[in-house]
Amino acid sequence: MNTKKRFTLTMLAGIVTFCLVIGLFCIPSAFASQRCFKCCGSGVWHTDNKIPCSGKGCNYCIKCNGCGGSGQISDSAKRCGYCKGLGQVHSGKKACTGAGCNGCTPCKTCNTKGWVGS
Numbered sequence: 001m002n003t004k005k006r007f008t009l010t011m012l013a014g015i016v017t018f019c020l021v022i023g024l025f026c027i028p029s030a031f032a033s034q035r036c037f038k039c040c041g042s043g044v045w046h047t048d049n050k051i052p053c054s055g056k057g058c059n060y061c062i063k064c065n066g067c068g069g070s071g072q073i074s075d076s077a078k079r080c081g082y083c084k085g086l087g088q089v090h091s092g093k094k095a096c097t098g099a100g101c102n103g104c105t106p107c108k109t110c111n112t113k114g115w116v117g118s
């Protein structure tokens, strides 16, 4: 009877330790990131708004330099106020066509990443 009880306690302690370890490794990484402002978490950046994005394997999609293709950026990163997270700043009378816009200049404040901080 006694040994059975001790075994159950050891089991419980083991489960608690296991959960703590999992929590320590998984929770911080889950909370330490947010969706990239530039690609909205997709990891890719479609560069020609005149041509609809065909999704995976699209010729006009490039790896997002804001997040390095992961779609996630650091939780402490702040949206760049100068380009509003786009990584580029539009000037001129024509409407902005998006990522591959000719009237846009790369944002120097965030170095085209769309966010500032670390």
Ligand SMILES: [Zn+2]
Binding pocket: 045, 046, 047, 052, 053, 054, 055, 058, 059, 060, 061
């Ligand atoms: Zn595309």
Ligand SMILES: [Zn+2]
Binding pocket: 036, 037, 038, 039, 040, 041, 042, 043, 044, 064, 065, 066, 067, 068, 069, 071, 072
């Ligand atoms: Zn991105």
Ligand SMILES: [Zn+2]
Binding pocket: 089, 090, 091, 095, 096, 097, 098, 101, 102, 103, 104
């Ligand atoms: Zn533009």
Ligand SMILES: [Zn+2]
Binding pocket: 080, 081, 082, 083, 084, 085, 086, 087, 088, 107, 108, 109, 110, 111, 112, 113, 114, 115
């Ligand atoms: Zn910027």
